[in-house]
Amino acid sequence: MNRYQDTMDRLRFTPEQKEDMVDRLMASEVATPRRVLPIRRLAAAGVAAALVLSLGAAGATGALGEVGAAFSAIFGSSAQTEVIDKIGYPVGASDTDHGITVTADAIVGDTYSYAVVYTIQREDGTALVSDDVLARAANPETEALPLAFQSHDTTPRGYKGGSHARTWFFDADPADNAIQFVELRTQDTPIQPGELTVQLRDLELYNEDYTACTTLAEGSWTLKFQLDFEDSSRVLPCGQTFRLDGAEAELNTITLSPLSIQVDYTVHGAGDPSLDWIEPLSLSLTYTDGTTLDLSHAGGSSAYGEDGVNCQKSMIFDQILSLDEVASITVGDVVIPVTQ
Template identity: 40%
Template sequence: MNNLSEYRSELDALHFSPDEIDTIARRAAEGAAQAKKPRRRFPRAVLIAAALTAALAVGAGAAGVLPSPAEVFSPIFGGSAAQTEIIDKIGYPVDAGDSDNGITITADAVMGDAYNAAVVFTFRTDDGSPILPQGISAESLLVRGGGASANILGGSHGSAWFVDEVPGDDTVQMVQTISADRSLIGATADAEFDGLYHWDDSAGEAVALAEGSWSFRFTLGYEDTSVTLGGGETFTQDGMTFTIDAITLSPVAFKVDYTVASEVVWSGSGSGQQSDADRLQMQRYLENVEILLTKTDGTVVDLSLAGGSISPEDGVTVCSKSNVFSQILPMEELAGISVGGVYFPVPQA
């Protein structure tokens, strides 16, 4: 890798080499799949490290007055009056964290819908000293351990990134999103962090900023304000018929479930790397399914590159695509969503 942007684009919040990522993803898919018909997940930014965690201890709760969800999420997901109102309605504060080696990590707040969640963690020095050395940006930060892993049946994917709301102070924030096949509401999340690093572009490697091990547990509890659209509509592309099973849409995220009338066949190369044939199958069954969200002002948001899963089942293939939005989108500002060219208006109260 020649620069940080190339590194982050390639790993997309992961902290392993591309060969290691392919191997881990293959093993995770094989372990969670049905016999002889593995479900394969293709997230944009999978927190694979979280899937590798062992049993976690319950950490010490965060002390002091808990911040409101709006205080936590507004600087990241939007601070307009409408966005703040939604955050305060659906978000909940979290009182969980752990300390080690002079740094305390806390989960501050969580929000989401039935199948998606967003969590904000704060990394804080115990002595009040700046957490980032001069010249180190939050965008270059990496962690091992991966953050929160939801303990649910089925698969999940997500992403994580760092922001520095007040440069030069004793804190930095990590935002993590989780999207899953099953409902996340009420699920227990185990969080594990193993060292804080930054990507050194000149050295071409990750350099440790803080050693330590942090682990704690909290509940993904919040109010679900999603609506469900669709059910049975079809479209054709790439010589296959797709049936839209359900669309779940909220101000926070979306999820599209569909079934393809053709059973995907994987190459089973066993090399640990995705073959050209499997890459083509991923495109046909997942990536090429266009999902467009239209706002009332005419703006169109392309959601087609969302992560998801592909699961062959007795002659058909069951697929899912989902993601957390980069900002809160009030439902009254959403006109409709289309999947494979089939348009669904968003009901307004």
């Protein structure tokens, strides 16, 4: 049996609110559960205007500079422009139903992970959400718009594995009538080039205490576009052993990219199958200047096999990295250099 986990530690909701949101999302798709996390930064003034202009030019010119603008609200306005333009591309796929258009603006990806930014807006130019709803996103206790899709299915063609994701809504520019939706997804097997189908249904609004939803806008939207990244991932040398909660664990592979990290390891003699072997694993990144980035809150998956518990701990970073600035990865007490 596969178990999927994604940390909830950084959510700024009460435990009851978190549980309610997770239950709703888990019920919509058992095979690939997903949980909503708040955006941790808002776009700087003017980002949305740059996004609209740049995405309009993308289809005609094929230029990639607009990818950084599309993701500036996710990875920060100082995102590694050259790096993000290399690993991503504008999309432009859209679908309209009940007078509402959903457009996939841009995508970035690597071996196991990808991130997509969508824009949602009414065709008649009226605002999709009220000022009161926008004000709720400004509350530091929530940070994200209190919205959810009633159902959300993301399916790469022919994919049989599992995945875990973070999704949330935000407003890049309160002066326009559009809002944005972002999905950060990690698979447990490598992404294969090909068509991705995204199916969305009914936009819903959470009440003030996040215990229930009402329908904000009915609709069914299906978008299809290609997964075809220039993969800049590095596979680090592994095979080292370490102790994890009293059991012996072995590192199988570590895949590092400017977008994400995935650590594959096996816990031998794990014993009780109900134990969690994802959260206890300490994981960090050390930069060449000596500073560190704690990644222990990453989510992942585990599956019981003949050799023990096979685990994958992974996450998409808060910022796009330049791998030239990464010195090493530490898993448990094992330090793995990143060769420059």
